[in-house]
Amino acid sequence: MTHDDPTPPPSSSRPLLEICDLNLDFGTPRGRIHALRNVSLDVPAAQVVGIVGESGSGKSTLAYTVMGLLAENADVTAGSILFEGRDLLTMTAQGRRSLLGDRLSMIFQDPMTALNPVRTIESQMIDIQHHEQGSRSEKRARAVDMLHRVGIPDPKNRLGAYPHQFSGGMRQRVCIAMALLVKPALLVADEPTTALDATLEVQIIHLLKDLQKEIGCSILFVSHHLGAVAELCDRVAVMYAGEVVEQGAVRDIFRNPAHPYTRALLECDPGRIRKSTRTLPTIPGEVPSLLGAKVGCIFRTRCQHAFDRCVQENPVEYRIGVDQVARCHLLGQERLVSA
Numbered sequence: 002m003t004h005d006d007p008t009p010p011p012s013s014s015r016p017l018l019e020i021c022d023l024n025l026d027f028g029t030p031r032g033r034i035h036a037l038r039n040v041s042l043d044v045p046a047a048q049v050v051g052i053v054g055e056s057g058s059g060k061s062t063l064a065y066t067v068m069g070l071l072a073e074n075a076d077v078t079a080g081s082i083l084f085e086g087r088d089l090l091t092m093t094a095q096g097r098r099s100l101l102g103d104r105l106s107m108i109f110q111d112p113m114t115a116l117n118p119v120r121t122i123e124s125q126m127i128d129i130q131h132h133e134q135g136s137r138s139e140k141r142a143r144a145v146d147m148l149h150r151v152g153i154p155d156p157k158n159r160l161g162a163y164p165h166q167f168s169g170g171m172r173q174r175v176c177i178a179m180a181l182l183v184k185p186a187l188l189v190a191d192e193p194t195t196a197l198d199a200t201l202e203v204q205i206i207h208l209l210k211d212l213q214k215e216i217g218c219s220i221l222f223v224s225h226h227l228g229a230v231a232e233l234c235d236r237v238a239v240m241y242a243g244e245v246v247e248q249g250a251v252r253d254i255f256r257n258p259a260h261p262y263t264r265a266l267l268e269c270d271p272g273r274i275r276k277s278t279r280t281l282p283t284i285p286g287e288v289p290s291l292l293g294a295k296v297g298c299i300f301r302t303r304c305q306h307a308f309d310r311c312v313q314e315n316p317v318e319y320r321i322g323v324d325q326v327a328r329c330h331l332l333g334q335e336r337l338v339s340a
């Protein structure tokens with residue numbers, strides 16, 4: 002990550018999505034919750050980037066911020082989110098609307114969040130193509146083709162059905178079909194398999210992988226499931242209490258985790274790198290309150306290696322090898338890597 006590099010990279014090598022030093026608070030009667038702190042993350046073109054971390058670490062907040070679907074009490078206090086070089090945070094509402102459902106689309110944990118229960122799948126799949134050229138019958142044919150590709154049996158006849166007439170797994174397939182029908186550059190997927198049973202999860206992950214390759218889009222994939230991330234993603238960012246503590250190539254991080262939090266997550270998950278669908282097990286201790294300012298390492302209260310510096314200073318990002326960075330004082334202390 003070289004966000005402070007004064008020379009911008011050539012546009013062809015520029016990541017599709019560049020999240021730089023993003024800070025977001027939620028105003029609450031108890032005070033301000035710092036849900037995202039100095040989050041920097043790139044999503045390269047045609048790659049899948051996973052976001053993992055325990056519940057409450059800020060994964061969904063990050064995904065929703067990219068999509069501009071923020072709660073009323075949310076306040077972005079600093080940072081930028083560049084999508085194809087344009088800042089989504091300062092863009093006009095009209096500019097953002099023109100991207101949604103065209104260059105940017107989303108799938109949710111609960112398919113009913115995306116589907117209108119009182120309209121047929123056909124009308125929703127035709128509507129979502131409002132940016133696309135073509136007659137209604139051409140759009141209908143594209144919808145049938147996409148439903149077929151996501152594995153909906155007898156798609157021509159199923160077009161006239163309402164969402165409640167599909168099972169949970171089939172509804173999520175319909176949502177994937179809708180999200181990919183417009184051939185987005187970026188698909189944001191917020192725990193799309195969490196509500197499904199293990200067999201369905203594996204099927205949906207394979208489906209996403211195949212379609213991502215075929216369409217050539219990027220995916221920002223939020224998940225609790227390390228196995229799903231290992232299966233689908235090229236890169237992964239590990240979040241803890243609103244911060245990205247480690248990120249890099251999936252293979253490097255799963256083989257050689259550098260941050261004690263990443264290690265703890267992986268050590269607790271015997272199915273790692275295999276096709277596990279386990280949820281993240283608990284690590285001893287509790288996630289700290291996100292209220293108020295923080296000094297020092299956010300993970301120190303649960304870290305068995307914590308020392309004085311972890312209390313006094315926020316860790317900087319250390320580079321490990323070519324494509325892996327982590328925020329941990331141990332990495333500087335042991336002089337394993339260069340800052």
Ligand SMILES: Nc1ncnc2c1ncn2[C@@H]1O[C@H](COP(=O)(O)OP(=O)(O)OP(=O)(O)O)[C@@H](O)[C@H]1O
Nearest residue numbers: 027029034036055056057058059060061062063072
């Ligand atoms: N509208 C809101 N108002 C106040 N706090 C919020 C709001 N939305 C989220 N939070 C808080 O922000 C923090 C991050 O939540 P978020 O849902 O992004 O975490 P997550 O990692 O996606 O968790 P999960 O895996 O359980 O969905 C949590 O402490 C959560 O309680």
